[in-house]
Amino acid sequence: MATAEAHSAPNYHPLPVVVASGEGAWVTDVEGRRYLDMLAGYSALNFGHGNPRLIAAAKAQLDRVTLTSRAFHHDRFAAFCAELAELCGMEMVLPMNTGAEAVETAVKTARKWGYKVKGVPDGKARIVVAADNFHGRTTTIVGFSTDPDARADFGPFTPGFTVVPYGDLAAMEAAVDRDTVAVLLEPIQGEAGVLVPPPGYLAGVRRLTAERGVLFIADEIQSGLGRTGRTFACEHEGVVPDVYVLGKALGGGVVPVSAVVSSREVLGVFRPGEHGSTFGGNPLACAVGLEVLAMLRTGEYQARAASLGEHLHGRLRSLIPTGSVTAVRGRGLWAGVDVSPALGTGRAISERLLAGGLLVKDTHGSTIRLAPPLVITEEDLDWALTRLRETLTA
Missing domain, CATH: 3.40.640.10 (Type I PLP-dependent aspartate aminotransferase-like (Major domain))
Incomplete structure (x- = not known):
């Protein structure tokens, strides 16, 4: 990371992770740690990493x-x-x-x-x-x-x-x-x-x-x-x-x-x-x-985004009564989550999620965005949402 920052223009402020490989919805860093990619390259990776x-x-x-x-x-x-x-x-x-x-x-x-x-x-x-x-x-x-x-x-x-x-x-x-x-x-x-x-x-x-x-x-x-x-x-x-x-x-x-x-x-x-x-x-x-x-x-990916999206938004909305989340927006496998400002900035929350094995991206204020690859399994999606709940309600 230090070498990259020394020789590249500072027009980005990446999270402190160095990805070395990826498969499906998961990536692995240079030290062998695995992370679930809940950003998917801003939708560029709708079909996952390394789709065969x-x-x-x-x-x-x-x-x-x-x-x-x-x-x-x-x-x-x-x-x-x-x-x-x-x-x-x-x-x-x-x-x-x-x-x-x-x-x-x-x-x-x-x-x-x-x-x-x-x-x-x-x-x-x-x-x-x-x-x-x-x-x-x-x-x-x-x-x-x-x-x-x-x-x-x-x-x-x-x-x-x-x-x-x-x-x-x-x-x-x-x-x-x-x-x-x-x-x-x-x-x-x-x-x-x-x-x-x-x-x-x-x-x-x-x-x-x-x-x-x-x-x-x-x-x-x-x-x-x-x-x-x-x-x-x-x-x-x-x-x-x-x-x-x-x-x-x-x-x-x-x-x-x-x-x-x-x-x-x-x-x-x-x-x-x-x-x-x-x-x-x-x-x-x-x-x-x-x-x-x-x-x-084939319509397969649209259908996956629709069905898994309902699941995603249902679980995200369940966080609102906890006080950790103030609003949830989006459609399909795409969500903007307004986290309570008391829990920190979007950047700070993204860094805490990174430590738990989740890659997300912040935007303005305390908002984070979730956009997993459309190939994500329901089990992996649930794992991510459980990590999110645990991080926000700790």
């Missing part, structure tokens, strides 16, 4: 070709785009690498669509976003963040964004005007503490954007691909956005894979040379992504 199907797909592709750039076609690209579009009920895919790249791509897409299709005057396009959002850490994205840590000392920022309170449909309606090209939202705000919007909010945003000719962009980078018990979190309100922004779990915890998925009308606005990525849609990424899509088509 995904590792096999990656190994097979490694022996063939790993990168061509988009200067040439390769034999995994067409299938990946077609199958991802089908999973989303859409027509076109623009593959990238990281979640932030995908969000930046969605922003560019919305602006170009606004100018070319909607007819917004050049340079006037606006995108409405929600307070407490987390869409990445590029300069443009942090410019419309309301988190002081994300924004401080990184300006000047890109104009063209309007921030409204999350879950406030009236504020959203007031903000959408003739120059608005898109509304960009997380169906559930992960970094903010797994905040679920009020019932009907997403459906209301869908109605509003459809009525006013505005794109609804759903950032499902953390919430999508099985995490909440459905393939997409928007499905809980029967909502289909105009644009999906995907990442994290799409790469199976093996390689970074992200994508923007939409209709031909929307993504068809691009022309060669206007946007791209050297590594976006590379053969290795597509091979792993294809296996992820095959696993999701």
Whole structure:
């Protein structure tokens, strides 16, 4: 740990553990201690560490070709785009690498669509976003963040964004005007503490954007691909956005894979040379992504997240009467737990759980987040929840 901190920029403050290997929902550190991973790489490891199907797909592709750039076609690209579009009920895919790249791509897409299709005057396009959002850490994205840590000392920022309170449909309606090209939202705000919007909010945003000719962009980078018990979190309100922004779990915890998925009308606005990525849609990424899509088509992982999620939330809510927990939020195998501030900060609580063999991540104040791999067993989940109860009520 000391060596890593000596030679890496201090942009992270990791928990004091050095992971050496992982399998399923468990990891082992360099000293041989095992920990149950209740974070799953912020949903990037939905299918667990070292998933045999995904590792096999990656190994097979490694022996063939790993990168061509988009200067040439390769034999995994067409299938990946077609199958991802089908999973989303859409027509076109623009593959990238990281979640932030995908969000930046969605922003560019919305602006170009606004100018070319909607007819917004050049340079006037606006995108409405929600307070407490987390869409990445590029300069443009942090410019419309309301988190002081994300924004401080990184300006000047890109104009063209309007921030409204999350879950406030009236504020959203007031903000959408003739120059608005898109509304960009997380169906559930992960970094903010797994905040679920009020019932009907997403459906209301869908109605509003459809009525006013505005794109609804759903950032499902953390919430999508099985995490909440459905393939997409928007499905809980029967909502289909105009644009999906995907990442994290799409790469199976093996390689970074992200994508923007939409209709031909929307993504068809691009022309060669206007946007791209050297590594976006590379053969290795597509091979792993294809296996992820095959696993999701079975519905097994969505069903596991739904059933185990009910169990998770039931046991977490049972902590509220003890006084150790003040609130529990989330859906599926995803929970934000507000721990009583009297017990310490989220960081301090995470360190105590680490000592007991649990890996979790704190967020603002005394809130911790739980997002175990979807392959976790009920026995392991119960073991984790028992450790959590013992730690918080000691």
